[in-house]
Amino acid sequence: MTWSPILLDVIRAVLIFAAVMTLVPFLVLAERRISAWIQNRVGPNRVGPMGTLQPLADVIKLVFKEEIVPARADRVLYSLGPLLSFAPAAIAFAAIPVGRGLQVVDMSVGVLFVITATSLAVYGISFGGWASNNKFSLLGGLRSSAQIISYEIAMGLALISVIMTTGSVSLSQISEGQTSFLCWNIFRQPIAFVIFFTAAFAENNRLPFDLPECESELVGGYHTEYSGMKFGMYFLAEYVAMIVMSAMVVTLFLGAWSPGFALPEGLLGTVISVGVFSFKLFAVLFFYIWVRWTLPRFRYDQLMHLGWKSLVPLAMANIVVTGIVVTIWDAVQ
Amino acid sequence: MSQATEESTPAMNTQASARIGKSKWLFRLYLPAVFKGLFNTFLHLVKAKGHKTFTIQYPEVARPVRKGYRGEHRLKKDALGREKCVACFMCQTVCPSNCIRIVAEEAPWPDRDKRPKIFEIDMLRCIYCGMCEEACPCDAIELTEKFNVVSTTRTEKIYNKEKLLSN
Amino acid sequence: MAEISVKGAVSKPNVASPHAAPQSPTPPVAYGEPTVPRKASENAELVKFKLNGKELEVPAGTNLIEAARQQGVNIPYYCYHPGLTPAGNCRMCLVETANAKKPITACTTPITRGLEITTDSESLKTARAGVLELMLVNHPLDCPICDKSGECMLQDHTFAHGKDRSRMVEPKEIKHTKDVGNDIFIWGNRCIVCTRCVRFCDEISGTGELCVVERGDHSVVDVFPEYPLHNALSGNVVDICPVGALISKDFLYQARVWFQKKTDSICTGCSRGCNIEIQTKDNQIKRLVPRHNRDVNDYWMCDYGRYDHSHVLGEARSLRYRFAGLTRETVRSTEAGKALAQALQAVAQSRGPGAVGILGSAFHTNEEAYLLRKLAEALQVPASNVGALARGAGKEQVFKSGFRISADKNPNRKGVEKILGADAFGNAAGILDRVRSGGLKALLVVSDRPHVILGQGPGEDGLVEALASLEALVVLELESGAKFPQQTVLLPSTAFSEKDGSMVNDAGRTQRLRPATERPRAILGEIEILQEALRSLGKWDRTLPAASIFKDLAPLLGLPGVTYHEVGKLGLPAGGNA
C-alpha cells in the first residue's frame, strides 16, 4: 500500500502536465486570433472549424521542419538551450495548487520553488544565444540575463510583502488564506500586485519587455538560429512560463481557486475550485495577450530604469509600510 | 479617449509634453497611458465604435484588380489565331531581369517573315515591370491581370509559347 | 599628320607596331568600316586644307571622308566603302565647299590644296534629312525582323540625322524578296541602291553577278536568270550592304547583332590566315566576319572559311578521355598529362627513344607545336621521328582585286615547320612507314582529324593493323571517327575558336587566335595536356598561358624579343616590321 500515494502523485503530475501542454497550443491560437481582432484582421481561420486545428498544423510543421545547426555553433549547448528553457517552466507547475487541495506536491516553500524554477529559464536562453555563434543571438541572450536578474529582485521584494501579510510561503496556505473575497491579496497588497505583475511580464520576455527577442533590432534574438522542433521548444517554454506566471498571479493575488466565498465540502467543491482557478487563469492570460498587442516595446535603458529606479524602491517602501501595518494589526489583535 | 489616438503624432507629442508639465509623476507612472491604450485596443477587439475587419478572405472573395495591374504575361493572337509576335527580341533586349528567351525561325505564312520558335519567360526571374510590353513593336505581348502565380515546381514557372499564348 | 600618311610612311624599325600602341588618341569612329586611307598614292606631298575652319595637312589625294574621320568629324555615307571605288550615288555624304554653290559629295572628293570644307552647316542638316526621307519613302518598317538591325547604317543615320516621323502617305513600292545565290537572300524593299554589292562583284571578285535593274524608285539589285550570285567571296556582299537587303542564309534569324560577343581572331581555313571576328552568342558561333587587315585580307574573306564553323559544336566532336581502361567525361589535367607521358616514356625506356614517334599537325598553334618539340626533346626522340600531318592541297583561287584563296589548306604549315623542323611534314610519311614495318613501338598523334589520315584514307592499307600492334598509342583528336585500338590513350583537343595561340601564315606573318567560345564540357586542351605531360617528366614547372610560351618560341619565328601582346590584332611579319 506504500506505492499508492506515489501513484496518486504520478497521476496528478501527468494530469496537470498534460493539461498545461494542451493549453499551450490553444493559447497560441488565442494569441493569434486576439491579436488579429485587435488589429482588425481575421487571424488563422482555415485549419479546422474556426481555425481550431491551426495549433496542430503548426506543431506538425515544426516537427517535420529541417533542423539546422549553424556552422561553428557549440552543438551541445545549442541543443541544451531549448531543453533548459522548457524544463524549469514545466517543473514549476508542480507546486501550484490548481484547485482546492489539488497540486502535485504541497511544498512548504512553494513560492520559493516556483520563483527558483522559473528563473532557471534564463540559462536556456543565454545558452541558446551564446551557442548559436551569432551576434544577434548573443545580444538577445545577454539582454535576457540582465533583464531577468533585474526584475527578479523587484518581484522577490514584492513577494516579501505578500508573504508578510499572509505569513506563509506555502502556496496552498496562501490559497486557503484568500477564501473570502476581501482577503484576496490584490486588495491587501495592491502595490505588490502591480509590481509583481509588471515583473512577470519581464520574466516571460513578453511585450512590452520582449527585448531579448525584439525582431526589429535582433532579428529573432536568442532563437534567431533555431529551427524545427528546437525552435518549437523555445516557443513552448515561453508559453508554459507564461501559464506558470499567470497561475502565480492568480494564486498569490487573485484569490487562487476561491470564488470569493466558501465552497461546499467534498468533490463538488473541488471541481468548482478547479473551474474558478481556470477561469481566473484564462482571464490573466487574456490580459497578457491584450497587453502585448497594445503596448510598444520599451527601450533598453527605459527597461532598466523602470526596474531599478522605480519598481525596486517602490517594492522596498511597500515592505516597510506592510511591516508597520502588520505589526500594528498584530498588536491590535 | 479614442479620439486622442486618432490624432497625428506631433499633436500627441505636444499633448504629452503638456501633461508632463502638469503632473509629471502621473505621466511617469505610465499606468494611465497603459490603461488608455488597453481600452482602445479593447474597442478594436470587440469591434465597437465603427471598427471593422479589413481582411479580404482571398480565395472566396476575389480582390478587385486595379487598372494597370501587371500580372502574368500573355502572347497575343491575331485574327487567325496565330501569335502576333515576330521574334524581334525587343522584349528580350529591354528586359531588365533577362528572363525572356527567344529562338527565331522563318514563319510559314506569306504575310510575315519571322516568328518565334521558342518563346520562354522565366516567371521566377521576372519582376513584372512591364518593359517588354512597352518595347514590343507589334503589340504582341501584354501583362494580364492574372496574379495567382503559384506552382509546385520551378520548371512549371518557365512559361513556353503555348502557355503564354493561352494565358 | 602621321596618322594619315600613306603605307610605308609609318613603317618603323621598332617591332612595337603602330597597331599595338597608337601615338595619338584614335578619333572615334562612328559608322561602317575601319578607317584606312587607300587612294592616296605613295609618297604624295602633304597639302593644307580647311575642315570646318580648322587648318589641316594631309597627303594630297586622301579621300575627304577618311581625312575628316581622322579628325573625328564623321561625314555620314552609304555608298562609299574604303575597299571600293567611290560611286557618289547615295548623296548622304554631302558637304559644302567655299567655291561651289551647291553641296558636293565627300566620297568623290580627294583632298587638294586649299580646299575649304564645311560639314556642319544648317543647310547640310536639312539636306541630309531630305536625303534620308527620300530613302525611307519606300523603306519597310522591317527593323524588328531585319537581321541588319543594330548594325544598320540606315538606322544609325536616321537616328542621327533624320526626321522622327514619315510624311509618306502613298502605298509603298514593293520589290522582290528572293534567293540570289546559294547562301544569300535579297530583300529588295530594304535596298537603298547604293551599288556597293554591285561594285564588289565587279571590282573585287570580278564575277559581276549583281546588277541594278529597273529605274527610279523601282530600281533594285538583282541577278540575271541562271547566273546566281555564286562565287567564293559572295558572303562579303552581306557585310558591306549598309542595310539589311542582302542577308546571309547561314545567319538568317540566328541572333540579334547586339547580343553577339565579338572576338578578334584569324581564319584557319587556309594558309592565308584571313583576319576575322568570331561572333558568338550563348557560346555558339553565330557567324564569322572579316576584319580589316591591309596586309592580309583587306576587308574580305572567302566563303569556305566563313561558313566553316559548324564542326566546333558538331556531332563528331570528341569529348571523352580514354585511358587506363576507362572512358571518362572529366579528368584532371595532371592525370591526362601523366597518362600521355607515361605511355611514351615506358616505351622510350624499354625500347630506346628511337622507338617513339611524334606526329603533330599543321593545325597546331605555334605554342602547341613548341610543346610537342619540348616533349620530343624530353624523351630524346630523334628528329626523324618527329613529323607533322598536313591536309592535301586544294585549289588556288585568285580574284580580280588580288584576293587569293590559298591552295594550301593548312593554316600553320609555316609555323610548324619553323618549330618542329623544316622537314617535319616530310617526316610524316616515313614515320607511318616505320609504324607499318614495326620499327616504331610508340606513337603520339596530335591532330584535329587524325582519322582522315590514319587508317581511313586510301592507300593506307595495313596501317590500322600496324597501329593495333603498337605498344603505346596516344591520340589527341578533335573529331572522333577512327576506331583506334582498345589500349589507345585517347584525349580530346580544341577547335580553332577555343584556342589561344599564334599561327604563321603563308607570307610568314605571325598572327593570333583568340578564344571566342568556351570548350564544350570544359574539356582540356592540348596546351594543358602537353604541359602536364612535360611536368610529369620533370621538364616543366607550371602550367603557363600561351603568352608565356610565346616568349620562348618567338626567336624560332624570327621575332626575337617580341611579346605576345605586341603581335597585336593585326599580326607581325617575320622580322617584326609592321
Ligand code: SF4
Ligand atoms: S515584365 Fe519586365 S522582367 Fe518580366 S519579362 Fe517583361 S521586361 Fe522582363
Ligand code: SF4
Ligand atoms: S517585342 Fe514583341 S514582337 Fe518582339 S519578340 Fe517580344 S513579343 Fe515578339
Ligand code: SF4
Ligand atoms: S535595313 Fe536597316 S532600317 Fe531597314 S529594316 Fe533593316 S534594320 Fe531597319
Ligand code: SF4
Ligand atoms: S543590296 Fe545592299 S549593297 Fe546592294 S545596292 Fe542594295 S543596299 Fe546597296
Ligand code: FES
Ligand atoms: S557616300 Fe558619297 S554619295 Fe554615297
